[in-house]
Amino acid sequence: xSNTHPQPSILIIYTGGTIGMxxxxxxxxxxxFDFEHFRHYVPELKRFDYRIESYTFSPPIDSxxxxxxxxxxxAQVISDNYNLYDGFVVLHGTDTMAYTASALxxxxxxxxxxxxxxxxxxxxxxxRTDGKxxxxxxxxxxxxxxxxxxxxxxxxCIFFENRLMRGNRTTKINAEGFNAFRSxxxxxxxxxxxxIKYDTKLIRRPVAGAPLRVHHLLDTSIFILTLFPGIQRxxxxxxxxxxxxxxxxxxxxxxxxxxxxxxxxxxxRQLDQRGxxxxxxxxxxxxxxxxxxxxxxxxxxxxxxxNGYDGTLEGTVTKLxxxxxxxxxxxxxxxxxxxxxxxxxxxxxxxxxPN
Ligand code: ASP
Numbered sequence: 001x002s003n004t005h006p007q008p009s010i011l012i013i014y015t016g017g018t019i020g021m022x023x024x025x026x027x028x029x030x031x032x033f034d035f036e037h038f039r040h041y042v043p044e045l046k047r048f049d050y051r052i053e054s055y056t057f058s059p060p061i062d063s064x065x066x067x068x069x070x071x072x073x074x075a076q077v078i079s080d081n082y083n084l085y086d087g088f089v090v091l092h093g094t095d096t097m098a099y100t101a102s103a104l105x106x107x108x109x110x111x112x113x114x115x116x117x118x119x120x121x122x123x124x125x126x127x128r129t130d131g132k133x134x135x136x137x138x139x140x141x142x143x144x145x146x147x148x149x150x151x152x153x154x155x156x157c158i159f160f161e162n163r164l165m166r167g168n169r170t171t172k173i174n175a176e177g178f179n180a181f182r183s184x185x186x187x188x189x190x191x192x193x194x195x196i197k198y199d200t201k202l203i204r205r206p207v208a209g210a211p212l213r214v215h216h217l218l219d220t221s222i223f224i225l226t227l228f229p230g231i232q233r234x235x236x237x238x239x240x241x242x243x244x245x246x247x248x249x250x251x252x253x254x255x256x257x258x259x260x261x262x263x264x265x266x267x268x269r270q271l272d273q274r275g276x277x278x279x280x281x282x283x284x285x286x287x288x289x290x291x292x293x294x295x296x297x298x299x300x301x302x303x304x305x306x307n308g309y310d311g312t313l314e315g316t317v318t319k320l321x322x323x324x325x326x327x328x329x330x331x332x333x334x335x336x337x338x339x340x341x342x343x344x345x346x347x348x349x350x351x352x353x354p355n
Contacts, residue, residue, distance in 0.1 A: 012038075014056045014091045018119060018122065019134070041124045061093075063093025068218040078214075087142030089135070097181070099318060100167075102167060102317075103218070103318040103322070104167065107215045114155065116141050141153060141159060153189060161179045164196075165189065185287070218321040219324035226251040227258055231259070240271055247324060248276055249278075250279070250305065252283065268300065277324075281313060315344040
C-alpha cells in the first residue's frame with residue numbers, strides 16, 4: 001500500500017529502554033526521558049529527507065516490564081498507522097527485545113512493511129552511545145525500497161550493531177557488549193558497513209495483495225522446564241500439576257535428549273494425554289532438535305513431545321502464545337508447530353513428525 005507522501009515516511013514507536021534514558025544526577029540510576037529529547041541528542045535526524053514522526057509509550061517502560069498487552073499495543077499502533085507510513089522503527093529495551101520481535105512476527109500476519117526493532121546498551125545522551133548508530137541505520141532500513149519500489153525488508157527484524165536479523169531468530173547474548181544480539185540458526189538479512197548489503201534471497205515477502213491481519217489474542221498458560229543433571233521428580237511433578245497449563249517447553253540437551261528416567265517419560269505421557277502441548281527445544285545456542293537421533297530423544301517423541309526444530313526459546317514461547325490464543329484444536333496447533341509460519345524454524349524432512 002502506498003501513502004500520499006512523496007518522501008519516505010517513518011513512524012518511530014518509542015516503548016522505553018536504555019536507548020532513551022538519562023542518568024538521574026543525584027542517584028546515578030537510569031530514568032526514561034521524553035522522545036522529543038531524541039531530536040536534541042540526534043540532530044542527524046534532520047538530515048534525513050524523510051518525514052519522521054513518533055509515538056511514545058506513556059510511560060515508557062524498561063523492557064523487563066514488557067507483557068503481551070504491550071505487544072498488542074505496539075501491533076495496534078502499527079495497524080492504526082499502517083497506511084500512513086512506509087516503515088516502522090520500534091525503540092525497545094534490549095532485555096526482552098527478542099520476545100517482542102518474535103511475538104510481533106506472529107501477530108502481524110501478511111506484513112508488507114518493515115518493522116525494525118532496535119535499542120542500545122548505552123543511553124543516547126552518552127558520548128559513546130551505540131544508540132545513535134542503531135537508530136539512524138534502522139530508520140534507513142525501514143525506508144529502503146528495492147528496484148521495484150517495494151519495501152526492501154517487509155519483516156519484523158532486530159537491527160543491532162551493524163546486523164539486521166530476523167526478529168524471531170534472535171537472542172540477546174551479551175549484557176554488556178554492543179554486539180548484544182545473535183541469530184545463531186539463520187543468517188543476517190543485511191549487514192551495515194559502508195553500504196547496507198541486503199541478502200534479498202533470505203528476505204520474506206508477503207503474499208501479493210494480502211491485507212495485514214493483526215492477531216491480538218495471546219495465551220500465556222505456558223511453562224518452560226530446563227533439564228539439568230540431578231533434576232528432582234518432586235519439582236517436575238509440581239510443574240506438571242499446574243491446573244491451567246496448556247503448553248510446556250522443555251529445554252533439553254544437545255539434539256533434543258533427556259535423561260532416561262521412566263518417571264519423566266510417564267509424566268510427559270500423562271501431560272500429553274491431558275491435552276498439554278509439549279515442545280522440545282535444545283539448550284544449545286546453535287543447531288536443531290532431532291529426536292530420532294538418540295534413544296534418549298526417541299523416548300520423548302514416543303511420550304508425545306513435539307519437535308521445536310531450531311527455534312529460539314523466545315520464538316517458541318511466543319509462537320505457542322499466538323497459537324494457543326487462536327481457536328484451534330490440539331491437532332491444528334501441532335500441525336502449526338510443524339509449519340514455518342514466519343521464518344522462525346528450519347524444517348527438514350528428517351526432522352518432521354507425522355501428526
Ligand atoms: N533494562 C533495559 C531494558 O531492557 C536494558 C536495555 O534497554 O538495554 O529496558
